[in-house]
Amino acid sequence: MIETAQLALQQTGIRLTPQRLAIASVLAQTGKETSALELYERVRRRHAYIGRATVFRSLDMLVTAGLAQRLERPGHVSAYIWCEAGHHHHLICTTCRTVEDLDEDAVAPLAEAIAREHGFRVDHATLDFYGECRTCASGNAGAPPARRPTR
Amino acid sequence: MIETAQLALQQTGIRLTPQRLAIASVLAQTGKETSALELYERVRRRHAYIGRATVFRSLDMLVTAGLAQRLERPGHVSAYIWCEAGHHHHLICTTCRTVEDLDEDAVAPLAEAIAREHGFRVDHATLDFYGECRTCASGNAGAPPARRPTR
DNA sequence: GCGCGATTTGAATACCAGTATCATTTAGAT
DNA sequence: ATCTAAATGATACTGGTATTCAAATCGCGC
Numbered sequence: 001m002i003e004t005a006q007l008a009l010q011q012t013g014i015r016l017t018p019q020r021l022a023i024a025s026v027l028a029q030t031g032k033e034t035s036a037l038e039l040y041e042r043v044r045r046r047h048a049y050i051g052r053a054t055v056f057r058s059l060d061m062l063v064t065a066g067l068a069q070r071l072e073r074p075g076h077v078s079a080y081i082w083c084e085a086g087h088h089h090h091l092i093c094t095t096c097r098t099v100e101d102l103d104e105d106a107v108a109p110l111a112e113a114i115a116r117e118h119g120f121r122v123d124h125a126t127l128d129f130y131g132e133c134r135t136c137a138s139g140n141a142g143a144p145p146a147r148r149p150t151r
Numbered sequence: 152m153i154e155t156a157q158l159a160l161q162q163t164g165i166r167l168t169p170q171r172l173a174i175a176s177v178l179a180q181t182g183k184e185t186s187a188l189e190l191y192e193r194v195r196r197r198h199a200y201i202g203r204a205t206v207f208r209s210l211d212m213l214v215t216a217g218l219a220q221r222l223e224r225p226g227h228v229s230a231y232i233w234c235e236a237g238h239h240h241h242l243i244c245t246t247c248r249t250v251e252d253l254d255e256d257a258v259a260p261l262a263e264a265i266a267r268e269h270g271f272r273v274d275h276a277t278l279d280f281y282g283e284c285r286t287c288a289s290g291n292a293g294a295p296p297a298r299r300p301t302r
Numbered sequence: 303g304c305g306c307g308a309t310t311t312g313a314a315t316a317c318c319a320g321t322a323t324c325a326t327t328t329a330g331a332t
Numbered sequence: 333a334t335c336t337a338a339a340t341g342a343t344a345c346t347g348g349t350a351t352t353c354a355a356a357t358c359g360c361g362c
Contacts, residue, residue, distance in 0.1 A: 015329060017339065037319075051341040056320060058339095072277075076227035076348075077319070091271045100269060110261055111280070118251060119285035120242045126223075126277045129262070134270035166309065166358060188348075202312040207349060227319070228348070304362080311356070317349080327340070332333100 004028060008084050012065040022047040023058045024067065024082070032097040033071055033079040033090075071128055089125075093133035100133065155179060159235050163216040173198040174209045175218065175233070183248040184222055184230040184241075222279060240276075244284035251284065 005024035009016055022043050027034060034042075040055045059080050062068035069083040071090070081090070081099050089107055091100040111122045156175035160167055173194050178185060185193075191206045210231050213219035220234040222243070232241070232250050240253035262273045 015338065017329070019340075035319090049341085052319095053321080053342085054340055072223040072227075075319095076223070076229070078227070091265065091269060091273075093271075094274065100271065102265065102269075106261065106264060106268075110257065113257060114242065114253070114280060117257075118242060118253075119288070120244075120251065120280070121282045121288055122242075122280045123245065123282040125280045129265060129271070129273045129276045131274040132272045137270070137272055168310065168358070170311075186348090200312085203348095204313080204350080205311060208310085226348095306360090306362105307358105308360105309356105309358075312354100314352085316351070319346105319348095321344100321346070323344085324342095325340105326342105327338105328336105329338080330336100332335085 004084075005082075008067055009065075012067065014061060014065060018047070019043075019050050019054050020058045020061070022050065023055060024062060027062070027068060027080060028082040028084075031082070031099065033073075033081045033092060033099050035073065035077050035079045039080070072126070089127040089129075091129045091131070091133065093136055094130050095132055095136040098133060098135075102127075102129070155235075156233075159218055160216075163218065165212060165216060169198070170194075170201050170205050171209045171212070173201065174206060175213060178213070178219060178231060179233040179235075182233070182250065184224075184232045184243055184250050185248075186224065186228050186230045190231070223277075240278040240280075242280045242282070242284065244287055245281050246283055246287040249284060249286075253278070253280070 005028045006016070006021055009020060009024055014020075023039060026039060026042050026046070036055050036059055037052075039059070040050070040052055043050050043055065059068065059070075059078075063070050063080070067082065067084055068080045069090075071079045071081065071092070073079045083101075085101075088104050089102040091102055093099075107125075107127055111125065114120055114122055156179045157167070157172055160171060160175055165171075174190060177190060177193050177197070187206050187210055188203075190210070191201070191203055194201050194206065210219065210221075210229075214221050214231070218233065218235055219231045220239070220241075222230045222232065222241070224230045239255060240258055242251040242253055244250075258276070258278055262276065265271055265273055
């Protein structure tokens with residue numbers, strides 16, 4: 001898991017530091033959308049010390065490098081997900097916070113329809129679906145406790 | 152325009168105050184997505200005085216009452232649009248900030264496909280498309296000046 | 303119209319995610 | 333091992349939003 005992150009980081013040509021590696025691998029491990037400060041806590045627990053600023057900076061890097069994606073949580077907080085394979089859209093389970101990927105192809109027809117019917121050139125869409133995943137829906141036995149809604 | 156807002160407010164059963172009416176009608180008039188502080192300025196210009204806190208509180212009210220919707224602008228700022236009819240998705244022009252509504256029907260097939268293929272129950276989707284509207288695309292002669300990007 | 307209690311307002315202030323600054327440290331090329 | 337550009341961490345700061353609380357006000361019953 002750490003190796004995955006390390007490899008991915010090196011391929012982008014950005015400088016490899018222990019902090020960045022720690023952040024990337026923690027993020028890659030969870031498979032969930034995680035806020036910067038949650039990551040800060042997590043990384044600190046296993047990595048001796050890391051500054052808040054570094055977490056924010058590294059996450060920005062990961063996003064610009066295309067290794068992570070930023071989501072907006074309600075309450076003006078950014079959350080991040082490891083997203084090596086390129087941009088796409090997400091199904092985010094509000095119970096367990098797990099993120100599934102949604103293929104670009106599934107969305108393309110909609111964007112085209114909009115361009116055609118409204119004469120609107122779509123540059124960017126926030127296309128994230130919140131709901132309940134299969135696992136949580138079918139008797140959420142082993143599911144971790146739902147987080148309290150932010151508002 | 153003011154009457155529209157007033158009527159809508161009264162129907163929700165919340166108490167009618169001049170401040171709330173002012174905020175609602177200014178929001179209803181613009182047809183654009185507007186941040187809380189932009190609204191604060193606007194309302195102050197025509198309404199003698201209003202406190203910042205009141206603007207935030209009133210906007211929260213409007214959102215919970217279903218009369219407005221909250222969007223997330225980049226930079227952790229909320230923007231609001233008047234949204235009486237319960238429309239839920241939007242085409243937001245990044246040049247003139249005008250908001251067009253996107254019919255629920257246009258999106259429904261996508262949500263169904265997701266439910267079917269991923270076993271994922273979609274509760275809520277942020278489905279806002281950012282781009283350039285017809286007017287701005289076709290020689291944006293009469294278009295208002297583009298706002299400076301937030302970041 | 304008048305009074306009254308609950309609600310709302312405004313001012314100040316707290317809050318909090320995120321950003322800027324800057325001296326110190328470090329990655330990685332030579 | 334040396335060197336330089338880049339990264340880090342401590343700290344202070346920002347700007348949007350939330351909270352608090354005394355004062356003002358809505359709107360209901362009379």
